[in-house]
Amino acid sequence: MERPAELLKNVQIVEQEIKATSAAVDSSKSVRLVCISKLKPASDVLALYEAGYRHFGENYVQELIAKARELPKDIQWHFTGGLQTNKCKDLAKNIDNLFSVETIDSAKKAKKLNDTRGEKPIVNVYIQVNTSGEDQKSGVKPGKDLEDLARVIVKECPKLKLLGLMTIGSFANSTSQKENQDFRTLSECREQLPPEFGQLELSMGMSNDYIQAIKQGADTVRVGTTIFGQRPQNNGH
Ligand SMILES: *Cc1c(COP(=O)(O)O)cnc(C)c1O
Numbered sequence: 001m002e003r004p005a006e007l008l009k010n011v012q013i014v015e016q017e018i019k020a021t022s023a024a025v026d027s028s029k030s031v032r033l034v035c036i037s038k039l040k041p042a043s044d045v046l047a048l049y050e051a052g053y054r055h056f057g058e059n060y061v062q063e064l065i066a067k068a069r070e071l072p073k074d075i076q077w078h079f080t081g082g083l084q085t086n087k088c089k090d091l092a093k094n095i096d097n098l099f100s101v102e103t104i105d106s107a108k109k110a111k112k113l114n115d116t117r118g119e120k121p122i123v124n125v126y127i128q129v130n131t132s133g134e135d136q137k138s139g140v141k142p143g144k145d146l147e148d149l150a151r152v153i154v155k156e157c158p159k160l161k162l163l164g165l166m167t168i169g170s171f172a173n174s175t176s177q178k179e180n181q182d183f184r185t186l187s188e189c190r191e192q193l194p195p196e197f198g199q200l201e202l203s204m205g206m207s208n209d210y211i212q213a214i215k216q217g218a219d220t221v222r223v224g225t226t227i228f229g230q231r232p233q234n235n236g237h
Contacts, residue, residue: 004047010227011048021214031214034078036224039231042067057222061087068095078102080222082138088112100124102166102203105139107152114157124163126203129189131182132170142189150197164201165190174209183216
């Protein structure tokens with residue numbers, strides 16, 4: 001099969017699963033699929049773009065900048081990688097069509113992104129929450145740290161819009177068939193935030209666990225491997 005046809009087949013399967021699952025959970029709700037194209041060629045993104053897909057996610061700042069430069073300007077880019085404070089400016093200044101940064105986990109990063117965005121459009125952000133408590137995972141702790149960061153974004157960052165909460169969760173939880181404890185924790189984090197933050201979305205679920213994530217209330221799922229296949233080794237990043 002030609003590559004574009006293969007990608008289209010894969011993404012349509014994912015989309016059907018999303019529709020079937022979300023219809024069973026809440027028929028009024030539509031779940032956003034973000035196609036995670038990190039380490040895959042721009043031609044893969046373009047193939048899906050031409051089939052009508054617009055939301056794509058990338059994990060490496062330089063790779064995202066290069067793809068955003070080359071690809072159509074109405075793509076809605078999500079940054080989903082680990083974010084360093086000193087890279088916030090590159091993201092903010094180079095990508096007009098940056099739909100969201102999903103991995104904000106400190107006030108410093110939020111402010112840096114805000115302060116360097118200039119006249120470009122507002123960027124949606126998700127606060128990444130470390131729901132599994134694993135040391136190696138990024139994200140703020142649930143509770144006061146989360147609430148404090150949400151307040152900084154809403155009160156001090158006019159170029160950012162707080163869209164929701166995001167988690168990756170532990171590998172063990174992503175492969176078990178039961179209710180996912182990390183997704184439950186993310187959902188509880190949202191419930192515990194005061195109403196001043198409005199109705200926040202949940203970004204959770206990847207190739208292994210997006211169906212379970214939708215069952216537990218995901219508004220956005222981030223799927224890479226099931227659409228694009230295995231990624232090459234991440235040399236050079
Ligand atoms: C790579 C990545 C994904 C996609 O993971 P797959 O298992 O390939 O679907 C989703 N979210 C984040 C934050 C990622 O880094």
